[in-house]
Amino acid sequence: MKAIISHDIDHITVSEHLLRDLIVPKFLVRSNLELTMGKISFSEYVSRWTDFVKNKWQNIDELITFNNVKQVPSSFFIGVSKGIGLNYSNPLAQVWMEQMISRGCELNLHGINFSNINVINEEKELFHKLSEHRANGIRMHYVRTDQETVLNLSKAGYKFDSTVHAFEDPYKVGGMWELPFQIMDGWVIENGKRWQSASLNEAIERTKKQIEKAHKHNLKYLCIDFHDRYFSKSFKTWLDWYVWVVDYLIKNKMEFINYETAVNELESELNLNLNKKDHI
Ligand SMILES: [Zn+2]
Numbered sequence: 001m002k003a004i005i006s007h008d009i010d011h012i013t014v015s016e017h018l019l020r021d022l023i024v025p026k027f028l029v030r031s032n033l034e035l036t037m038g039k040i041s042f043s044e045y046v047s048r049w050t051d052f053v054k055n056k057w058q059n060i061d062e063l064i065t066f067n068n069v070k071q072v073p074s075s076f077f078i079g080v081s082k083g084i085g086l087n088y089s090n091p092l093a094q095v096w097m098e099q100m101i102s103r104g105c106e107l108n109l110h111g112i113n114f115s116n117i118n119v120i121n122e123e124k125e126l127f128h129k130l131s132e133h134r135a136n137g138i139r140m141h142y143v144r145t146d147q148e149t150v151l152n153l154s155k156a157g158y159k160f161d162s163t164v165h166a167f168e169d170p171y172k173v174g175g176m177w178e179l180p181f182q183i184m185d186g187w188v189i190e191n192g193k194r195w196q197s198a199s200l201n202e203a204i205e206r207t208k209k210q211i212e213k214a215h216k217h218n219l220k221y222l223c224i225d226f227h228d229r230y231f232s233k234s235f236k237t238w239l240d241w242y243v244w245v246v247d248y249l250i251k252n253k254m255e256f257i258n259y260e261t262a263v264n265e266l267e268s269e270l271n272l273n274l275n276k277k278d279h280i
Pocket of ligand 1: 008009010110140141142
């Protein structure tokens, strides 16, 4: 099994949310609740206010640097449309797209529309225009799908999608590979609540079980989704969890690849199997 770690960009600044959505009041309620319940320390609480004043709700550079040190390829999904709490502007997204490309990261689309093929196509085109780079892949924001989403993404010409949560190997839908993901930071740490409900140890135990499950299913790839927003001492449990998971996989001799490499591997394997069949 090889590991593919990817990061969804949901926020860039605090101010992008003001007067647009309820993310800021929700953040304030959540932070106060987590402090009162003893889920976060006072210094963590203070750090959150520091980020707030600095208008900084992304940790992209810091995360790429950490990944580079650990030899983990950085793979990002960044949005070009607004929707459910994702409200950064296209010019701001462009700044970070350039940064990601210049630092050798894999860059794909964090999609908003999951139900209308025309809008799906428009988002793909807009991503291309803004980044001067074609999106090979996509993950839907909030992993939203309907019956047709995966098929529509395939029709739109994506080489892969990683929106589906399943302990299953990649499979083809038309010309596109669906690479299901298995582990999502928030699901492990918030455990179905709207605030941090698990301790670091509980999150670690839960993650070990999920990695074990992936081994039992003999999966080719273990796909993990970690949001850059939480790569910060303002979210210490999340930060410590990510550092733990990377070190744990390294200790267990896991090879890290990105989606592009995985798709190339899957294609060559498919061609090899087709050739074998031809020779029978
Ligand atoms: Zn998202």
